[in-house]
Amino acid sequence: MAYELIEYPDREMMFIDLADKLASELRAALARAERVTMAVPGGTSPGPVFDDLCSVELDWDRVDVMLTDERWVPEDSERSNTRLLRERLLVDKAARARLLPMFLPCREPEDRLAELAETIRPNLPLSIVLLGMGADMHTASLFPGADRLDEALARNAPILMPMRAPGAPEPRVTLTAPVLDGALSKHVLIMGAEKRAALENARGKPAREAPINAILNDAWVHWAE
Numbered sequence: 359m360a361y362e363l364i365e366y367p368d369r370e371m372m373f374i375d376l377a378d379k380l381a382s383e384l385r386a387a388l389a390r391a392e393r394v395t396m397a398v399p400g401g402t403s404p405g406p407v408f409d410d411l412c413s414v415e416l417d418w419d420r421v422d423v424m425l426t427d428e429r430w431v432p433e434d435s436e437r438s439n440t441r442l443l444r445e446r447l448l449v450d451k452a453a454r455a456r457l458l459p460m461f462l463p464c465r466e467p468e469d470r471l472a473e474l475a476e477t478i479r480p481n482l483p484l485s486i487v488l489l490g491m492g493a494d495m496h497t498a499s500l501f502p503g504a505d506r507l508d509e510a511l512a513r514n515a516p517i518l519m520p521m522r523a524p525g526a527p528e529p530r531v532t533l534t535a536p537v538l539d540g541a542l543s544k545h546v547l548i549m550g551a552e553k554r555a556a557l558e559n560a561r562g563k564p565a566r567e568a569p570i571n572a573i574l575n576d577a578w579v580h581w582a583e
């Protein structure tokens with residue numbers, strides 16, 4: 359699994375540097391294409407990167423922003439990844455970017471999954487993906503032990519899948535492994551000793567045990583204590 363690990367002296371430096379790298383990649387992609395798409399994670403890690411990235415001057419009108427995965431909760435829930443995006447990334451200069459939805463109000467993700475997938479389809483391959491990782495080696499909502507993990511890891515997986523996992527309190531929707539892995543540029547953001555050990559522990563394991571391995575090839579992994 360060939361990935362590049364960048365170790366930062368502290369988190370603050372990592373957030374600034376990563377935001378800077380993403381901005382440079384967005385600019386370069388915008389020089390090559392009329393529109394570009396960046397997928398980003400939810401959860402607790404990426405907020406400070408969003409805080410730095412949202413104030414960067416670039417042609418945000420031509421940027422589509424989406425999540426790598428979403429928890430099936432309304433947008434006003436504290437657990438909504440869409441809420442995090444609206445509050446921390448799609449503000450300031452980045453308010454001009456277009457949000458591709460990963461949640462539509464209905465009971466179960468299956469009810470409107472096809473609609474969501476068709477909105478995403480014209481935006482593939484993703485120009486840039488930023489991913490998080492849990493200490494259990496999940497990435498996006500590809501959890502070890504999740505009900506449809508094998509299907510989501512398959513080469514012919516659909517764009518988007520519903521996912522239910524023992525450790526996840528609500529149903530999820532997630533971009534599948536081929537979509538995430540097929541992004542033109544891949545970054546993974548991890549913090550702390552536990553996640554660094556999990557990354558090491560993932561080495562050599564099949565993706566159904568360590569889903570992070572499905573996307574690590576040619577990725578940049580950004581880590582700070």
Ligand SMILES: O=C1O[C@H](COP(=O)(O)O)[C@@H](O)[C@H](O)[C@H]1O
Nearest residue numbers: 399400401402403490491492498
């Ligand atoms: O539930 C999720 O978890 C992962 C990791 O989150 P973190 O809080 O440990 O940073 C995240 O990447 C994913 O987007 C999110 O839905």
